[in-house]
Amino acid sequence: LTQTLRQDIALQLGDTADTINVVANIAVLDTDSTALGTAIRSEVRDNLPLKGRSSLFMFTLTPGVVNNRYGEDTRPNDTITNIFFSANGAPVAATDVFVDGASNTVNVNRGVNISQWVPSVDSIAEFKLEMGTLSAEYGRSGGSITNMVIKSGTNSLHGTAYHFFRNSALDANLFFARGQNRPLAAFSANTYGFALGGPVLIPKVYDGRNKTFWFTSFEGAREGNGQDNTLTVPTAKMRTGDFSEVAQAIYDPFSVATVNGAPTRTPFAGNIIPPTRQDPVAQKIMGFWPSPNRAPASAAQPWVSDYGFSGKWPRNYDMWVAKFDHRFNDKWNTFFRINKGKGLLVFPNDFNGVATQGRNVVTRPNLGFSWGNTFLLNPRTTLDVRLGYARGMEDNVPWSDGFDLTTLGFNSQFIGLTQRQAFPTIGITGFTGLANSPLIKDVGHTYVMQTNVSHQRGKHVFKTGADLRLLYGNFFRNTNPSGTFSYSNAWSNGPNALTPAGNTGFPMASFLMGLGGGSLDNNTGVSIINKYYGFFLQDDYRVTSKLTLNIGLRYEYETPRTERYNRATRGFDFTTASPIKGAGINPVGGLLYAGVGGLDRAIYNPDRNNFAPRFGFAYTLMPKTVLRGGYAIHYMPVVGSVDPVGYSTTTSMV
Numbered sequence: 318l319t320q321t322l323r324q325d326i327a328l329q330l331g332d333t334a335d336t337i338n339v340v341a342n343i344a345v346l347d348t349d350s351t352a353l354g355t356a357i358r359s360e361v362r363d364n365l366p367l368k369g370r371s372s373l374f375m376f377t378l379t380p381g382v383v384n385n386r387y388g389e390d391t392r393p394n395d396t397i398t399n400i401f402f403s404a405n406g407a408p409v410a411a412t413d414v415f416v417d418g419a420s421n422t423v424n425v426n427r428g429v430n431i432s433q434w435v436p437s438v439d440s441i442a443e444f445k446l447e448m449g450t451l452s453a454e455y456g457r458s459g460g461s462i463t464n465m466v467i468k469s470g471t472n473s474l475h476g477t478a479y480h481f482f483r484n485s486a487l488d489a490n491l492f493f494a495r496g497q498n499r500p501l502a503a504f505s506a507n508t509y510g511f512a513l514g515g516p517v518l519i520p521k522v523y524d525g526r527n528k529t530f531w532f533t534s535f536e537g538a539r540e541g542n543g544q545d546n547t548l549t550v551p552t553a554k555m556r557t558g559d560f561s562e563v564a565q566a567i568y569d570p571f572s573v574a575t576v577n578g579a580p581t582r583t584p585f586a587g588n589i590i591p592p593t594r595q596d597p598v599a600q601k602i603m604g605f606w607p608s609p610n611r612a613p614a615s616a617a618q619p620w621v622s623d624y625g626f627s628g629k630w631p632r633n634y635d636m637w638v639a640k641f642d643h644r645f646n647d648k649w650n651t652f653f654r655i656n657k658g659k660g661l662l663v664f665p666n667d668f669n670g671v672a673t674q675g676r677n678v679v680t681r682p683n684l685g686f687s688w689g690n691t692f693l694l695n696p697r698t699t700l701d702v703r704l705g706y707a708r709g710m711e712d713n714v715p716w717s718d719g720f721d722l723t724t725l726g727f728n729s730q731f732i733g734l735t736q737r738q739a740f741p742t743i744g745i746t747g748f749t750g751l752a753n754s755p756l757i758k759d760v761g762h763t764y765v766m767q768t769n770v771s772h773q774r775g776k777h778v779f780k781t782g783a784d785l786r787l788l789y790g791n792f793f794r795n796t797n798p799s800g801t802f803s804y805s806n807a808w809s810n811g812p813n814a815l816t817p818a819g820n821t822g823f824p825m826a827s828f829l830m831g832l833g834g835g836s837l838d839n840n841t842g843v844s845i846i847n848k849y850y851g852f853f854l855q856d857d858y859r860v861t862s863k864l865t866l867n868i869g870l871r872y873e874y875e876t877p878r879t880e881r882y883n884r885a886t887r888g889f890d891f892t893t894a895s896p897i898k899g900a901g902i903n904p905v906g907g908l909l910y911a912g913v914g915g916l917d918r919a920i921y922n923p924d925r926n927n928f929a930p931r932f933g934f935a936y937t938l939m940p941k942t943v944l945r946g947g948y949a950i951h952y953m954p955v956v957g958s959v960d961p962v963g964y965s966t967t968t969s970m971v
Contacts, residue, residue: 349857349865351933351947353405354447355379362438370481370508370538372438373399373414376463379446381405390506392538393435394634394660394681396709400431404448404461411459411953412446417467417640417654419687419705420457420784423761426711426792426958432463433683433709433761434656439477439512440534440638442468450933450947453853453869454769454780460951467654468514469642470530476513482506485543494545502543502627510536517641525643533639541629544665548624548749550606551825555620558590560826562619567826568811569594582811588826596831598726602743603829605672605751620748620825626668630676634660636683648693655686666716667749672740676716677754684708698772701782705765715739715754715798722799734837734968737798744803746824756798758842762789776859784851792958793842802970804833835970841961844881849954850874855931862937869931873952877919878959883912885959887920908962920959927952 357375367374369390376382384402391398400422403409410429414421422430448461455462484505494501514532517525552562560567567590568582575581585591609623636658644650660681666673685707692700717740722732725741732738736756743751769782808830810822827833855869879885888909895904912918933947 348935348937348943349859350452351450351867351935351945352447352452353381353449353945354445356443356445359442362441362444367438369393369395370438370536371395371399371435372441372444372465373432373435373463375444376402376404376412376446379404379448381448382446385409392540392632392634392660393437393536393636393658394632394662396425396431396433396435396660396681397427397429399435400429400463404446404459407448407459407461408953412461412463413455413458414463414465416465416685417652417687417705418689418701418703419767420763420765420786421685421705421707423707423709423763424788424790424956425709425761426759426790426794428957430954430956431709433681434636434658434685434707436465436467436638436656437510437512437534437536437636439479439510439536440467440532442466450867450931450945450949451951452780452867453855453871453929453931454782456784456851456853456871456873456929456952457786457849457875457954458951459953460949467638467640468512468532468534469640469652470514470516470532472516472526472530474513474515476511478511480507480509482508499545502545503629504541504543505629506538506540508536508538508540510534528644530642531639532642533637535635535637537635538633540632542632542665543629544627546626546667547611547622548607548626548667549621549747550609550624550749551603552609552620552623555825555829556603558592558595558829560585560588560590560823563588563823563826564617565820565823566811567809567823568817568821570808570814570830570832573814580814582814582817584811588823590826590829595829599829599831601725602672602751605670605740606749607668607670624668624749626666628666628669630665631661631663633662634658634681649690651688651690653686653688656683657685658683663716671717671720672743672751673716674750674753677713678716678718680710680712682708682710682712694770697774698770700768700770702768703765705763705767707763707765709761711757711759713755713757715752715756717752717754720799731800731837734839735799736795736839739799741799742797742801743828744801745828746803746805748825752799753797753801755794755796757795758791758793760791763787778857780853780855780857782853784849784853786849788847788849790845790958791842792845793840795838795840797836797838800835800837800970802833802835804828808832833970837968837970839966839968841884841964843884843959843961845878845959846881847878848876864937865935867931867933867935867947871929871931873927873929874923874925875954877917877921877923878955878957879918879920880911880959880961883910883918884961884964885911885920886962887911887916910963911959 369392371391374391401410414432421432443466445464485501485503490501512534517529566584567588568584572583573580611625613619614622638656640654642652662679666676687705689703720740740752742753764787766785771780804827806822808827810817851873853871858866886908891906893907929950931949936944
């Protein structure tokens with residue numbers, strides 16, 4: 318995989334009765350390339366205990382690579398973690414991923430290019446992470462390329478089947494949990510699948526041996542991750558308005574009277590809030606916290622750490638791939654590969670219930686294909702053409718999706734402003750919150766055409782080609798689609814309403830009275846596009862039997878991102894007159910909107926001077942020692958979305 322292999326063979330003339338047998342092992346030392354990297358051998362790949370079973374995470378076996386995840390498994394549906402590494406000090410997540418010679422990365426509005434489809438370990442024939450002074454064939458990265466090739470069928474039927482499992486019955490307890498006599502949280506992990514390939518055989522119709530082959534693979538996982546939570550929830554007394562367990566005084570915000578010239582609040586008698594002061598919506602929300610089920614950490618504060626929860630949260634995925642290879646003749650080979658899969662993560666929950674904090678249902682479907690053709694134009698020249706498509710999606714819906722807000726007492730006007738009915742986000746200082754689940758629909762598409770011509774002439778191997786990509790994104794996000802509300806002691810402290818004492822008031826009391834802050838977002842989705850053009854010329858020049866030069870030049874141009882309906886800003890004008898004016902006030906400055914007033918539709922100016930030279934040498938000092946050096950320039954892509962300022966609104970609660 319991406320290897321320049323040379324085997325020098327000396328032949329001598331013999332008479333007609335002599336037989337010459339040439340026997341040689343594959344060279345284990347690459348003496349003709351300055352690129353560094355690690356090709357994972359099949360025996361390592363098949364026998365390595367790879368926790369999480371992510372094939373991409375095998376990059377950790379490459380010297381010079383530092384990853385960000387050590388204490389947890391990495392699975393195929395951990396999309397960012399699978400590319401979140403630094404190679405030789407380059408920025409993290411700066412790699413590009415190729416499968417069967419075509420780029421497999423997409424932009425799903427997560428700040429980096431991700432490989433939404435991660436092939437199963439048993440479906441991979443070759444894996445290599447290449448870095449350093451790369452050939453000019455590779456660009457749009459920070460100096461590293463991950464290459465994978467899916468297996469192909471052979472003349473015989475071959476296959477594998479497997480099932481890997483772990484669970485809490487087989488694992489040891491955690492150190493600190495064992496010291497506190499707490500049992501290991503229940504969990505289970507099952508990964509299973511098969512891989513099968515062979516020739517296309519249709520009895521009495523078609524015999525595809527030596528010509529037409531098929532391969533397919535499926536892998537699924539069902540995992541329940543253990544969790545053990547200790548939470549702070551309101552006590553039984555607090556749910557009725559009785560805050561007598563709280564030491565500090567709680568004041569009535571509607572009892573303000575002028576005392577000695579200062580606005581002064583009166584404390585509630587016994588820290589008990591009467592029903593007439595309680596908000597009806599807050600009263601209903603109170604019932605969505607679980608009841609305390611454990612002794613509090615302190616008798617002085619009986620609400621602190623008064624609830625414990627242990628359970629499992631699922632991380633599942635299914636993925637399937639099929640590949641067909643056909644050999645038309647000695648000069649034309651082709652393949653077609655299609656893949657489809659979906660990851661499912663139901664994020665950890667604090668407790669069982671519709672309003673549990675932070676739990677959202679994340680679906681990560683993927684779809685892709687690649688079609689490749691290799692033509693032998695003459696004994697010295699080959700043409701390779703690859704077409705590819707990759708689609709990925711980050712689909713998040715709140716755990717409480719579809720919740721009827723009228724059951725909490727919200728009016729129709731508020732509900733009409735929400736972009737999705739779900740339990741609202743509730744944050745109360747010092748207590749476990751409720752809900753806080755986002756609504757995300759981010760879809761990315763990448764269309765690829767990559768072609769190159771290789772020609773060998775004398776001591777030179779020339780290679781030239783193009784890398785063309787079309788990148789689409791349709792993004793929508795609302796982190797709190799049914800609003801977010803926060804509460805502190807600000808409304809229940811005192812006695813001075815303007816400068817209250819710091820040790821007064823109580824956040825849960827403020828909540829029960831319905832007095833806090835909040836907002837409701839109404840966001841706009843965007844539809845973006847940008848195009849990428851890459852052209853290169855590479856010359857691998859074998860100067861002597863010991864010295865090889867790798868010389869190349871690449872040109873890259875990626876168009877600035879545009880939004881389909883120009884819902885984007887492209888800068889700030891510090892001199893334009895502002896529409897905000899008043900007596901004696903004439904402010905200047907304002908946002909520049911794409912496509913407005915003669916401005917370009919792009920969100921930034923184009924950069925057309927991205928020439929990326931590559932130069933390297935490999936010198937064989939001894940049969941087992943090679944000295945390499947080189948120089949290269951790489952251009953990383955700008956990944957992300959557009960900022961639709963002015964097309965989204967936030968309504969504050971007053």
